[in-house]
Amino acid sequence: MDAFTTAIFQAGGTVVSTLLLRHYRELGMTNTEFLIYLQLKSFADKGVDFPPTDAIANSLSLSDGAIFQQLHGMISKHLMQIKTIQQPDGLTRDSYDFTQLYEKLAQYVANQQAKSVDTQGATDREQIFQQIEAEFGRPLSPMEMETISKWIDVEHYPTPLIQLALKEAVLNQKYSLRYIERILISWQKKGIKTPEAAQRENESWRAQRTRSGQQQSGNNPNLKDVPNIPLFNIGDQPYQE
Known part of the structure; x- marks a missing residue:
C-alpha cells in the first residue's frame, strides 16, 4: 500500500448533508463559517468535540483571532452552541453543538x-x-x-x-x-x-x-x-x- 493510500485511510472521511451543502447560505451561514463547520465536524467524527482553534486556523490559513471571531458570529446567529458536558468522573468538557443549525x-x-x-x-x-x-x-x-x-x-x-x-x-x-x-x-x-x-x-x-x-x-x-x-x-x- 503506497503512502497516499495509507494517508487516505488514516485520515478517514466526513459525511456532510447534501441538503445543508445546498442551502447553508439561506440559513445565514457564510462560506467561511461553513468551512469552519466542516473542520469542526471532521474533528467530531474522530471523537474530538472541542478541537483547539489553532488547528482550525492552520487548516484554513486564518489567525486564531479570526477563527474566534467567526465562532462568536456563528453563536450570535444561532448556528451553533458551546455546551459543557458533565462527565461520570465529575469533570466537565466543552463541545461544539450544531443542533441549532439543523433546526434552522x-x-x-x-x-x-x-x-x-x-x-x-x-x-x-x-x-x-x-x-x-x-x-x-x-x-x-x-x-x-x-x-x-x-x-x-x-x-x-x-x-x-x-x-x-x-x-x-x-x-x-x-x-x-x-x-x-x-x-x-x-x-x-x-x-x-x-x-x-x-x-x-x-x-x-x-x-x-x-x-x-x-x-x-x-x-x-x-x-x-x-x-x-x-x-x-x-x-x-x-x-x-
Missing part, C-alpha cells in the same frame, strides 16, 4: 414546502376558475369565485373531485355552482374522497340504472328509454334551474 435547516425545508403548497393551491384554484368559466361560457362573478374558494379552503374538496363534479354537471347540462356543490355534498356523505372512488360510484350507479331501465322496458314495451339523470339519491337531488 428543518424550518427552512418546512417553509419551502409550505410555499410550494400555497403556490400549487393558487394554481389549482385559478385552473378551476378557468375550467368553470370555459364550461359555463361566461366569466365567474365575485360571489361565485368566493363559493369555489370555500370549496377549496373551508370544505377542503380535492381539486380533482371538483373537476369531476363539474364534468358530471356539464354532462347533465346543468351549468350551476349549486348543482356542482350538491354533487360534492353527495359524494362527501358517501365518504368518497378521490376521483377514482367517485368514478366507481358513477359507473356502479349507471350500471344499476341501466338494469332498472331494462326491467321496466321489459314490463312495458311502450316505455321510452330512461333519461340520463344525475348520480345522487332522490333526497339529494341538486338544484334545478
Whole structure:
C-alpha cells in the first residue's frame, strides 16, 4: 500500500448533508463559517468535540483571532452552541453543538414546502376558475369565485373531485355552482374522497340504472328509454334551474 493510500485511510472521511451543502447560505451561514463547520465536524467524527482553534486556523490559513471571531458570529446567529458536558468522573468538557443549525435547516425545508403548497393551491384554484368559466361560457362573478374558494379552503374538496363534479354537471347540462356543490355534498356523505372512488360510484350507479331501465322496458314495451339523470339519491337531488 503506497503512502497516499495509507494517508487516505488514516485520515478517514466526513459525511456532510447534501441538503445543508445546498442551502447553508439561506440559513445565514457564510462560506467561511461553513468551512469552519466542516473542520469542526471532521474533528467530531474522530471523537474530538472541542478541537483547539489553532488547528482550525492552520487548516484554513486564518489567525486564531479570526477563527474566534467567526465562532462568536456563528453563536450570535444561532448556528451553533458551546455546551459543557458533565462527565461520570465529575469533570466537565466543552463541545461544539450544531443542533441549532439543523433546526434552522428543518424550518427552512418546512417553509419551502409550505410555499410550494400555497403556490400549487393558487394554481389549482385559478385552473378551476378557468375550467368553470370555459364550461359555463361566461366569466365567474365575485360571489361565485368566493363559493369555489370555500370549496377549496373551508370544505377542503380535492381539486380533482371538483373537476369531476363539474364534468358530471356539464354532462347533465346543468351549468350551476349549486348543482356542482350538491354533487360534492353527495359524494362527501358517501365518504368518497378521490376521483377514482367517485368514478366507481358513477359507473356502479349507471350500471344499476341501466338494469332498472331494462326491467321496466321489459314490463312495458311502450316505455321510452330512461333519461340520463344525475348520480345522487332522490333526497339529494341538486338544484334545478
